[in-house]
Amino acid sequence: MAGSTELITEAQNASPHLLSHLCCSFCAGDKLLIGALVLSVGIYAEVERQKYKTLESAFLAPAIILILLGVIMFIVSFIGVLASLRDNLCLLQAFMYILGICLIIELIGGVVALIFRNQTIDFLNDNIRRGIKNYYDDLDFKNIMDFVQKEFKCCGGEDYRDWSKNQYHDCSAPGPLACGVPYTCCIRNTTEVVNTMCGYRTIDKEVMLLQSFSLRKVALPVPSPE
Known part of the structure; x- marks a missing residue:
């Protein structure tokens, strides 16, 4: 009877720990799968992009961003899963520290972008013009x-005249696109x-210019051709 009571007590004490252990494993495993998926999509997109590569700047390649995010998510989540399964205190601490560092880096990045707002805007506009x-x-x-211009009702980087940088939209170019903008600029x-x-x-x-979005993008109601 005493032995049964001790077993029941041990099971009751172990239940919260086991539940916490399973929850941690499930959450980390979920993020691990998401990270692997993002990484796979990024690699596939980059392979496809390399076939028709025209841009030199990695900033303009969403596939690069997906690969970086996928690698970070996969590594961090893998550490979390391994720490949870092995019940390793050192790995759990490393997992928490890495999460904290990622959060701090995000906060610092946001503050730096806010402090150097003009430089950030110029950097974005320059890259958009290159694209x-x-x-x-x-x-x-x-x-x-196209998605950004439609969703945020904007046109170009700084304004719609940025489209003159494109050889087909330049006013001196031949063809119907000359001196025009893509239809995604139209409201x-x-x-x-x-x-x-x-x-x-x-x-x-x-x-008539419409101030829109924080990057000073400009939307314009464009008339149809006469």
């Missing part, structure tokens, strides 16, 4: 640029059919 030059040659950048009714020529010959026109 605009190869807009039709790099589908990776094109898809992101339209979602119930209407997309007019892909709504940005026809707008770079050399005066338009």
Whole structure:
């Protein structure tokens, strides 16, 4: 009878520890799978991008960002899973320290970006202009640029005139795209059919600028071609 009581007491004492152990393992394992997935997508995207590589800056390659995030998530989560499964105090402490360091780095990055706001904006605009030059040659950048312009109702980096950097949209270029902007710059009714020529010959026109987004991107209601 006394032995049974001791076993029950030990089981009751072990239950919270076991539950905590399982929760930690599950959470870390979940992040490990997500990290592996992000890493796989990043590697695949980078392999595809290399086939049609036109941009020199890694900043403009989302695949590079995905790979870095995937590697960090995978390594940190692996340490967490290993520490939880082996019940290793040193690994658990290392796991917590790494998480804390990542959080501190994120906070420092945000503060630095806020302090050097103008330099950050100039850096982003310069990279966006470089991407605009190869807009039709790099589908990776094109898809992101189209998404940003549609979602934030903006056009270009600093303003819509940035599109003159593209050889097809330059006002001296031949063809229907000359002196125009992509249709994703246009503000339209979602119930209407997309007019892909709504940005026809707008770079050399005066338009009403709409201040939008924190990066001083400019949205413009572009008239349809006459």
